[in-house]
Amino acid sequence: MQKLVQGIHQFQTQVFRSHQALFEELEHGQRPETLFVTCSDSRINPNLITQTGPGELFILRNVGNLIPPYESMGGMAAGIEFAVEGLQVRDIIICGHSNCGAMQALLDPAKLEGLPATRAWLSHARKTERVMGESYGHLHGNQLLHATVEENVLEQLENLRTHPSVAKAVSTGMLHLHGWVYKIETGEVFAFDPDRGQYTSVTGTEGLAPLDPDHRATDLSI
Structure with missing residues (x-):
């Protein structure tokens, strides 16, 4: 706590x-x-x-960057609705990241032993779990984990589209949806390009291998 208090003091006397x-x-x-x-x-x-400052991003965070379908309601639905209807944001980014513990637990449920609330929350990633089991049996270890991170972002984008405020704003061209993956160890950020069926660097450098025709990652290099 002392470090946090010192940080607040520095913020008030210098940054603020x-x-x-x-x-x-x-x-x-x-x-x-x-x-x-x-x-x-x-x-x-x-x-x-x-590299944004106060007031530039409306941020929602949870374990695994999950978006429950609209019918689930709850805090995420409220945050999304407020951002779209109240603040009229122009873009929504769902950003997964490398070495995600939630995705590791999705692949290895034993990691959820003694964590019933976390297990229940990860039920919102069941589509991801099902797709990984059906289409990614050839991957193992880090490759499988990275593919799960990527796939989960795409599945959560689909859940996001079930929210009426989002669907309405997207249909009128007032809102755009983006799927990103952040690579912790290099600082790189990759965005999914639905037209090309692959994740590529947001800064213009090609990064990740192409996905197959239905936008499922079959190889990964993050």
């Missing part, structure tokens, strides 16, 4: 003072253009990765 005008403006409201959905993993810092 140098950006006081920004914070005074933000006191009157927020106008983020992007909803950023990612994992609760402590290694993921959306503002650091995207």
Whole structure:
């Protein structure tokens, strides 16, 4: 706790003072253009990765960056609805990441021993689990885990489309959906390109191998 208290002191005496005008403006409201959905993993810092400041991202986080279907309701549905209807964000990003513990648990349920709430939450990734079992039997170890991370992002995008506010905004061209994977060990970020059927670097450098025709990863290099 002492480290956190020292950090708050540094923020108040150095960071806040140098950006006081920004914070005074933000006191009157927020106008983020992007909803950023990612994992609760402590290694993921959306503002650091995207080099954005206060007020620029509306962030929702949970174990495994999951989007329960709309009929499940709950906190994620409320956050999505508020971002789309209330804040009128223009983009929604679902960002998975390498070496995700939630995806490891999906592949090895024994890791969920003694974690009933986590096991129940990961039921929202059952589509991912089913697809991995049906289409990825040829992969093992890190390759299988990386493919699961990628596949889960795509499956959660499908769940996102079940939310009425999202479906309406997408149909009118007011909202765009994006699937990203962040590679912790290199800092690279890859985005799924549905037209090309593959993940490629958001900065323009080709990165990941192509997916097969129904957009399922068959090889992975992240």
